[in-house]
Structure formats: C-alpha cells, structure tokens
Amino acid sequence: MADSSQALIQVNIVAADHPVWHGTAKSVTIPASEGGMGILADHEPVLTVIKGGTVSVVDPAGERHAFEVTDGFISFDSNRLTVAVERGRDVVRTTSEPAGDEA
Numbered sequence: 001m002a003d004s005s006q007a008l009i010q011v012n013i014v015a016a017d018h019p020v021w022h023g024t025a026k027s028v029t030i031p032a033s034e035g036g037m038g039i040l041a042d043h044e045p046v047l048t049v050i051k052g053g054t055v056s057v058v059d060p061a062g063e064r065h066a067f068e069v070t071d072g073f074i075s076f077d078s079n080r081l082t083v084a085v086e087r088g089r090d091v092v093r094t095t096s097e098p099a100g101d102e103a
Helices: none
Strands: 009-015 019-025 027-032 035-040 046-050 053-058 063-069 072-077 080-085 088-095
Touching: 009 027, 009 053, 009 063, 009 088, 019 053, 019 063, 019 080, 019 088, 027 046
Parallel strands: 009 080
Antiparallel strands: 009 019, 027 035, 027 053, 046 072, 053 063, 063 088, 072 080
16 A cells, blocks of 8 residues: 555646647646645646646655646546646646755
C-alpha cells in the first residue's frame, strides 16, 4: 500500500489544439475564477472554471513548471488533474531550493 505522505497527482494540461504538459506533481496552483487555488494529493474532488493566468506545477524532484493559460476548466478526482484551456504554453522551469541565503 502506498504511503499517503508520498502521494502524487497525475497532471494533464491540454489546450484546444495541442497537449501542453503531462506528468506527476507534488502540488499544482491554478488561477480559479474566484482566486488562486492550490491542489495537493488527496484533495477533495473538484470541477471549476479557471481564468487566464499561470498554472504552476511542482514535480516530485522539486522542479517548478509554469504555464500561461487562457480561460478553461479543471477537473480533479482520485489524484488525477485535468486542466483544459483554449490556449496554453510553457513559460518557466526553475528548481525549488531551500531559502538559505535570504535574510
């Protein structure tokens, strides 16, 4: 049986004319119509409209992926997230590192 502290989200981001990104994630932040929304593994099921903005995905290695998207919707259930948008593109990839030098 899998340890729930290690649970991951299967993510599929798709635009109307092409797949944008798919893979596993520790967390995802979306621009929900009522404001930013974070999704972690084992989140309750949700179906919601999103507005144009940035979808941020943190993969299991801690790498952050950012995608500019237009209006669309997300569906999350059983640790599977689908982000369906009219247009989307990959904009940033950075590695998350502990903040050791900040004062």
